[in-house]
Amino acid sequence: MESLTDASFRALSLLVSGDAELWAIISISFGVSLQAILYTTPVALLTAYALAHFEFPGRRTLVSLFHTLLAVPAVVVGLTLYLILSRSGPFGDLKLLFTQTAMVLGQMVLSFPILVAMGHSALQSADQRVWETAHTLGATPLRAMFTVMHEVRYGLFAAVIAAFGRIIAEVGCSMMVGGNILNYTRNITTAIALETSKGQFAQGIALGIVLLVLALVLNYSLSTLRHRLAMQA
């Protein structure tokens, strides 16, 4: 077996030499996850705002439902989406299975409850006076909402970062509905899984390094935001 140091060394040289296949995989990962976050965030934050701001029957049930959904394993989301998108499934005519769109959809489903749950607690922590101040100074309900969101922006950023961290590191759903097709639906995590099964460790290590660095960056920004949050309170 290739020694760990040899493999790691080759991994680093793959990274710095700008290996085309490797960087294609990395850009697919980021492309898919950023799209998913981009599409989910507005809807999720609106939902979170509605849950935090309006009193309506079933609100508490919904909040605890979203907290439950946080724990749904990615493979279950993958399986469900697979069955829905498969040619024998209800949306089979769209021919979306094993496409990037399917991966984006899966990651949207995965990120939605995180964004709602964390967004909700951030928005809930917002002072009632924010909304009242905005409203009384003439803000429309929409503008008042943006003002409230702006006041708890660090909490909302934290939600987005946490959600992004989860979906870019997720493997089960992407593998199932993406199919791990090279230059198309192979992202960092599915590539690592594949490279290991092929016995090619260098690329796996290189991609693992990318994920680790990303996790570091995300965690660092999260803790910075938490710090800001604490200062704000």
Added chain:
Amino acid sequence: MRNVFIKTFALVALVLSTITPPVSAAQRPIRLATTTSTDNSGLLRQLLPPFEEQTGYKVHVIAVGTGKALRMGRDGDADVLLVHAYDDEIRFVNAGYGVNRRDVMYNDFIIVGPESDEAKIQGLKDALSALTNIRQSKSAFVSRGDDSGTHKRERWLWQQAGITPGGSWYREAGQGMGKVLQIAEELDGYTLTDRGTWLAHKATLPHLKLLVAGDERLYNRYGILAVNPKRFADLNFQGAMRLIEWVTSQQGQDIIKNYKINNEILFFPLAAPP
């Protein structure tokens, strides 16, 4: 005096060995690294239980691509390999990684694709012109992309046809045969598959159809070999040899011959009768 002692000892050992039942709980398991096709097709579930019953060995099946299986053998992570990449197997043995390679069985590769068959390859007897047509029509082709025996054969075929596959029509899945067939089904793509896996999965693939078969380039030979016991001390070499013996025995070969899915034979025995 010393001679008598040895004789007695040998006698005792002989007696003990006959009263020790062949099934022993202490038998170490045999690690069999094999291609996904033998496992996916269901053959191993017929072939291995009688062996385990008769010998008391447990066989741990690790179903991976041929490339990975060979690599596991090289790294000492498996005791015995059942694979299908003849040239690589010979190279493996010549390099001293494996011993006692035996032919086991054969079947053939086939090209399947969507019913619409935009590349118009149905009925072609020549696999290379089929691939050329697929390339020219830019129809989706799903490749195993996992360095498996099937993938090696596919790359060899493209090479023979003088084509370097790539571009958006050529999709490397990097997964097992069953999964690749599913992807081809969903994407309306063509793919190269072993007949066994195709037969095992055909029922769940309503949009795919067998289009090309019979070219001698599509001949698919499976071999079994033991990992060289000189390279790693803790290999279960004896178990590996027993398994090879079983798979190539008349009984084992009969099981292979009689294994059918929907009345179709998946593998044809190839081991010379002992």
Added chain:
Amino acid sequence: MKPPLFLFRHVTKRFGDRVLLNIDQFAVSEGVCALISGENGAGKTTLLKIVSGLIKPDSAKVHVKEVEMSWAKARARIQRNVVYLHQDPYMLDTSVERNVAYGLRLHKEPRASIYEKVADALRWARLDHLAHRNARSLSGGEKQRVALTRARIVNPSVLALDEPTTNMDQQSRISTYQLIDELRNEGMAILVASHDQTGFTPIADHHTQLVGGKLIEVETAVRRSRGTKITRFPG
């Protein structure tokens, strides 16, 4: 005499089983400073928030310039005309300048004219030296003045002030009384909820007390004539 801007009649508000407010009539008129006093928890804040359109009453009849309208319709009019100030005003997490500009930025005014107006308003409130400070870092009295300036700049007809002088030192109180008096003299209707009766009595035109959910008229000791300049404030 001009008809009141808003006339609220039969205002009720309950929390659970408890009837918090049951008010027959409450008028908001231009150029009038109305003081509402009452114990803590008497419902002063709730009343002010209803009158400012922030809380929906359980029932109410609202006359806007003598035209009776539904709550939903009246609420839009109220929102356009009334600005409510919290006892402890909320400062947006940004500079003093941007806090004051907030109301103007909601309407499509050109940036240049917004900041001109903001600069004027800050000078008026003697806050110009704090323009670029984060509003959160100010003292209680300064925050109150920022809130007042932020409210004044959107040019409301009515200011509803909730306990504007609690947690303030004497100096800040006096300048707050002065600012309020000035605004009233500009023709604004001022509603003050406060138990700081002594401080506001000299400038209040009208004083009611909220007791048991009802408003009771209080005879002010000195009925001042309109336009008198205030020079002295009781201790």
